[in-house]
Amino acid sequence: MRAAQLKQSPIDKPNYQLKTVLIVGGSGFIGQALVKQLVELSFKVTIYTRNLAKTKSLFLSSYLDEKVKVVDQLDIDKSYNIVINLAGKPLDEHRWNDKVKQQIIASRVQATTMVTEFIEQTSHKPELLINGSAIGFYGPRKNQKLTEQDSGRSSFSHQLCSEWESNALKAEPLGVRVCLLRTGIVLGDNGGALSAMLLPFKLYLGGPLGHGNQWMSWIHIDDLVSMIIWMIDNESIQGPVNGVAPSPVSNQYFSKTLASVLRRPAKLRMPALLAKLLFGEMADELLLKGQRVVPQVALDNGFKFEFATLGHALDNLLTK
Numbered sequence: 001m002r003a004a005q006l007k008q009s010p011i012d013k014p015n016y017q018l019k020t021v022l023i024v025g026g027s028g029f030i031g032q033a034l035v036k037q038l039v040e041l042s043f044k045v046t047i048y049t050r051n052l053a054k055t056k057s058l059f060l061s062s063y064l065d066e067k068v069k070v071v072d073q074l075d076i077d078k079s080y081n082i083v084i085n086l087a088g089k090p091l092d093e094h095r096w097n098d099k100v101k102q103q104i105i106a107s108r109v110q111a112t113t114m115v116t117e118f119i120e121q122t123s124h125k126p127e128l129l130i131n132g133s134a135i136g137f138y139g140p141r142k143n144q145k146l147t148e149q150d151s152g153r154s155s156f157s158h159q160l161c162s163e164w165e166s167n168a169l170k171a172e173p174l175g176v177r178v179c180l181l182r183t184g185i186v187l188g189d190n191g192g193a194l195s196a197m198l199l200p201f202k203l204y205l206g207g208p209l210g211h212g213n214q215w216m217s218w219i220h221i222d223d224l225v226s227m228i229i230w231m232i233d234n235e236s237i238q239g240p241v242n243g244v245a246p247s248p249v250s251n252q253y254f255s256k257t258l259a260s261v262l263r264r265p266a267k268l269r270m271p272a273l274l275a276k277l278l279f280g281e282m283a284d285e286l287l288l289k290g291q292r293v294v295p296q297v298a299l300d301n302g303f304k305f306e307f308a309t310l311g312h313a314l315d316n317l318l319t320k
Contacts, residue, residue: 212252
């Protein structure tokens with residue numbers, strides 16, 4: 001994380017030295033950035049993983065050596081101040097069919113069930129559970145501006161997020177503050193959605209998808225990590241929190257802005273029919289439809305975005 005972003009909230013490192021954090025799903029794109037920042041702030045971090053060798057190779061051979069504990073078993077005798085669950089099979093890893101969709105749901109719901117059961121069994125309850133979710137909760141909504149107060153519409157994404165969140169909320173009766181982090185498109189320079197978008201643009205093959213009017217609600221990885229730290233710091237924050245920047249854009253605007261930063265054209269539009277042939281139902285729900293989501297909870301409670309506009313975010317990530 002860049003030094004400028006640390007100005008987001010008042011940071012008292014000695015206080016953080018007393019905070020213990022358990023992260024489930026810490027080896028993913030968001031998890032890696034979060035672990036790095038937590039270590040820099042002197043949190044004591046434990047990562048739970050089912051793939052011990054892979055996760056150790058990511059963290060224990062780097063600057064995090066001896067600062068991060070990696071485990072493949074949860075010990076109910078251990079206590080943690082904060083639990084953060086980011087686990088789940090990526091939505092865009094495979095073309096959707098009934099089997100893949102059930103695997104996606106199971107990976108998130110089962111991981112969250114494991115987390116809440118661990119919290120229930122441990123004698124020292126965490127003060128906070130931050131559970132990953134997604135703006136897919138709202139379902140396709142065309143031009144409607146959506147905040148955390150809005151309900152969801154019937155869709156696979158809504159079904160997934162609803163089950164995911166319901167399981168996380170089982171920790172509330174145990175006296176745990178629960179935050180549901182509904183992320184949008186997370187932009188970073190080391191993986192994530194942006195990495196997948198870059199190649200066609202660099203090859204002069206980039207352009208809008210379908211009509212290009214569908215909304216894209218995005219966030220810079222640094223702002224998302226800062227938002228997680230902000231949720232830890234602010235005990236009044238609970239329930240859904242939209243992990244998006246305050247300026248959603250159309251797919252066409254996103255394409256033009258990305259092309260401009262890369263000094264490339266953005267004229268090769270992918271027809272909706274071709275996208276559906278290539279990606280099936282996933283294209284219809286994730287690529288050709290979108291949500292115009294705003295981070296109302298964050299804005300109302302004083303969170304300051306370092307990268308509030310798309311141009312600023314892409315310049316930061318791509319012009320180094």
